[in-house]
Amino acid sequence: MHKPTYTHNFQRLLNLADARLGTVALSVTDDWFADVNRLFQPHDAVFKPDVFDDNGKWMDGWESRRKRHEGHDWTVIRLGVAGVIRGVDIDTAFFTGNYPPSASLEGCYLSEGEPDDSTEWTELLPSVALQGNQHNLHMVQDEHPYSHLRLHIYPDGGVARLRVYGMPYKDWSKQAPGQLIDFAAALNGGHAVACSDEHYGKMGNIINPGRAAVMAEGWETARRRTPGNDWVLVALARPGVIKQIVIDTLHYKGNYPDRVSIQGAYVKGGTDEQLVTQSLFWRELLPPQKTEMDREHLYTSELNDLGLITHVRLNVFPDGGVSRMRLFGES
Numbered sequence: 001m002h003k004p005t006y007t008h009n010f011q012r013l014l015n016l017a018d019a020r021l022g023t024v025a026l027s028v029t030d031d032w033f034a035d036v037n038r039l040f041q042p043h044d045a046v047f048k049p050d051v052f053d054d055n056g057k058w059m060d061g062w063e064s065r066r067k068r069h070e071g072h073d074w075t076v077i078r079l080g081v082a083g084v085i086r087g088v089d090i091d092t093a094f095f096t097g098n099y100p101p102s103a104s105l106e107g108c109y110l111s112e113g114e115p116d117d118s119t120e121w122t123e124l125l126p127s128v129a130l131q132g133n134q135h136n137l138h139m140v141q142d143e144h145p146y147s148h149l150r151l152h153i154y155p156d157g158g159v160a161r162l163r164v165y166g167m168p169y170k171d172w173s174k175q176a177p178g179q180l181i182d183f184a185a186a187l188n189g190g191h192a193v194a195c196s197d198e199h200y201g202k203m204g205n206i207i208n209p210g211r212a213a214v215m216a217e218g219w220e221t222a223r224r225r226t227p228g229n230d231w232v233l234v235a236l237a238r239p240g241v242i243k244q245i246v247i248d249t250l251h252y253k254g255n256y257p258d259r260v261s262i263q264g265a266y267v268k269g270g271t272d273e274q275l276v277t278q279s280l281f282w283r284e285l286l287p288p289q290k291t292e293m294d295r296e297h298l299y300t301s302e303l304n305d306l307g308l309i310t311h312v313r314l315n316v317f318p319d320g321g322v323s324r325m326r327l328f329g330e331s
Contacts, residue, residue: 010087010139010165012193012204014186017149017164018042021080021187021209026114026148028075032056033063034158036075039151045093045160061091063098063158074152076115077162081187082147082169085124089163090136090151099132100153107146115148122146127154145169167191172238175331180243184312184327185209189237193272193311196230197221201321203232206314212323215251220321229317233279238331239266239308245286245299246326247314253293257316260297262286264309279313288317 017023019040028036032055038045039062051058064073085107092099106121115121122144130136151162167189175181184190186207195203199222205212206219221230242264249256263282270278285306286299314325 011089012191013086013165014081014083014168014191014204015042015163016079016081016083016085016166016168017077017162018080023080024078026076026078028062029073030064030156031062031075032065034059034061036062038062039075039159039162041161045091047094059094059158059160061093061095061158061160063095064153064156067156072152072155074150077149077151078114079147079149079164082109082145083166084143084145084169085140085164085166087137087139087165088125089161089165090130090138090159091161091163092130092132092134092136092158093160094133095158095160096132098158100130100155100157100159102127102129102154103136103159104128104152104154106150106152107148109145109147111147115150121150124149127152170237172331178330180328180330181237181240182326182328183236183238183240183242184234184325185237191235193233193235194276195219195232197319206232206322206325207234208324211248212250215321215323218251218321218323220252220255221316221319224319229315230319231279231313231315233275234312234314234325236310236312236327239310240327240329240331241308242285242303242306242327242329243300244326244328245303246324246328247291247297247299247322248324248326249291249293249295249297249321250323251294252321252323255321256293257291257318257320257322259288259317260286260291260322261288261315261317263313263315264306265311266307266309267311275311279311282311282313285309285312
């Protein structure tokens, strides 16, 4: 039987430090063994036991030299998109005898330009102990948006990936009247809440920016061998009236859904687990529609007018893969 899939709360949010969004290290004290910009690669770190280069063992992450004097290493990072940070993952995958014993994180917000010697930094994560070869997950409690980060490692060592989960900062007051907004888009603050199954692709992929480069960048379930259908719940960036829907099955050819439908509701409270049960009874925004392989499907006249909604449930019948879902509308 398929069971709903949940993640740590903040891991449902957008990784603001994803290289695909334009995240880049502006400076680093030392990355002798491994390039600091590997921190932001979207795929999991890999280990290549027989690969060495001129500076030593090749590692998939950021690794500095062994420090033989006082001080510690750090890097200044420009996030691909500014946002309010809810949690971080300082991933030390494959760093066992060479990971930093501790790390801390600071942030600043600049509407333009880059940090300099006069920049004031805010501590987002005080020095925390790290464990080697594992995900070091930490919540961040701060309601301000940040555009730049400074990651400190004490005193040196290697970190495979830095994931910075949060809500993109968007000034909704500057939205032009009548302009359609993608309320599901991760870049606008939408996030995936739960799903029936994500065997081949993460549920949050369907609201990522751009079109998927490969099949693995979409959401795909295992082949269903029991009655029913697969589904994913998405919380919208803010309440909206949906006028246009795009369902993209790009790259899915022998494994796209036979049909899709979308339910919606204005939700005022409840836990994620309670939302799953509630969603069974949400009204239909998009009645079941036949889909085709490897293409974008645009729906406008097929939509029911539900008024303002905050959440949707995308149903795929009976299973399969969807690369992107766009929900365009007005506040």
